[in-house]
Amino acid sequence: MLVCVPPHGWVSEGIRVGGKESSMFSFRRAVATLAFIWFVSTGVAAFGQDTGSSQPTQEQTPPAQAPAATPAPAQNSGTVSVQGRIRARREARRQQAIRDTYGQRYEIFVGAGYQRFIPGPILQHTTMYAFDLGLTRYYTPRLGFTLDGRGNYGTAFVGLNFTSITRPAISTYDIMAGPVYRFKLRPKYSIAGRVMGGAAMGNFESDTNRFGQICPPGEQCRLYPDGTTYAFSGAIIGEANISPSLSLRLAPEAMGTGFGSTFQHDLGATFGVVYRFGKQ
Numbered sequence: 421m422l423v424c425v426p427p428h429g430w431v432s433e434g435i436r437v438g439g440k441e442s443s444m445f446s447f448r449r450a451v452a453t454l455a456f457i458w459f460v461s462t463g464v465a466a467f468g469q470d471t472g473s474s475q476p477t478q479e480q481t482p483p484a485q486a487p488a489a490t491p492a493p494a495q496n497s498g499t500v501s502v503q504g505r506i507r508a509r510r511e512a513r514r515q516q517a518i519r520d521t522y523g524q525r526y527e528i529f530v531g532a533g534y535q536r537f538i539p540g541p542i543l544q545h546t547t548m549y550a551f552d553l554g555l556t557r558y559y560t561p562r563l564g565f566t567l568d569g570r571g572n573y574g575t576a577f578v579g580l581n582f583t584s585i586t587r588p589a590i591s592t593y594d595i596m597a598g599p600v601y602r603f604k605l606r607p608k609y610s611i612a613g614r615v616m617g618g619a620a621m622g623n624f625e626s627d628t629n630r631f632g633q634i635c636p637p638g639e640q641c642r643l644y645p646d647g648t649t650y651a652f653s654g655a656i657i658g659e660a661n662i663s664p665s666l667s668l669r670l671a672p673e674a675m676g677t678g679f680g681s682t683f684q685h686d687l688g689a690t691f692g693v694v695y696r697f698g699k700q
Contacts, residue, residue, distance in 0.1 A: 517607035524696035531692015548574035620651035
């Protein structure tokens with residue numbers, strides 16, 4: 421503690437004036453000195469606290485900025501969620517269209533066709549044109565059973581012979597049945613496979629003016645004899661849907677028959693309109 425010593429003259433004068441005034445003057449100066457020291461020490465302490473508290477604030481600033489980058493993933497997840505809902509609704513509409521189209525019990529086919537047919541043992545293929553009627557019962561949207569009937573008409577070229585007949589008219593009639601399976605279902609189209617077996621009736625002699633099979637003397641007969649034999653076929657069926665109940669069909673087909681105790685392997689196709697009915 422600092423003590424200020426007044427000049428010698430002042431002390432003597434104070435003492436002369438009176439001991440009471442000298443002590444009060446010294447007390448006031450001491451109080452003022454203590455107040456000044458307290459004020460200075462308080463300001464220094466406050467300044468130190470401000471300086472110390474400002475440093476952690478600067479160090480904590482970078483972590484406080486981290487949450488500002490979080491909205492970007494939220495936006496991406498929101499976009500993905502919207503796209504997922506759109507895809508889900510689109511898939512639901514697609515599945516509903518498939519159920520509406522292929523959930524029918526029955527299917528009627530009315531159409532036409534053609535076939536490259538061998539009318540005789542030594543003759544070449546001729547083109548036969550056909551009408552075709554079919555009824556299919558579906559037990560599931562994919563598996564069904566078909567009953568099919570058709571008539572084929574054409575003209576066979578038998579070549580020059582002892583008669584004046586070179587192009588007699590011929591016809592065959594087929595009744596077959598078998599399973600059909602749709603292995604690709606789409607709202608706009610379908611692809612199926614079908615196999616059938618049954619019977620075929622051939623009419624080769626009605627237009628030969630009683631010459632029958634046209635059998636020149638000493639030569640092999642030109643046409644097969646009239647008769648009934650086996651028949652089978654395999655087809656790939658493509659359908660383009662116009663509406664859930666109506667579609668257009670094209671079905672390339674391979675067919676086998678046994679006229680004249682021989683085997684005929686023929687290629688052709690059928691095409692026409694399909695009508696579906698009977699909700700499952």
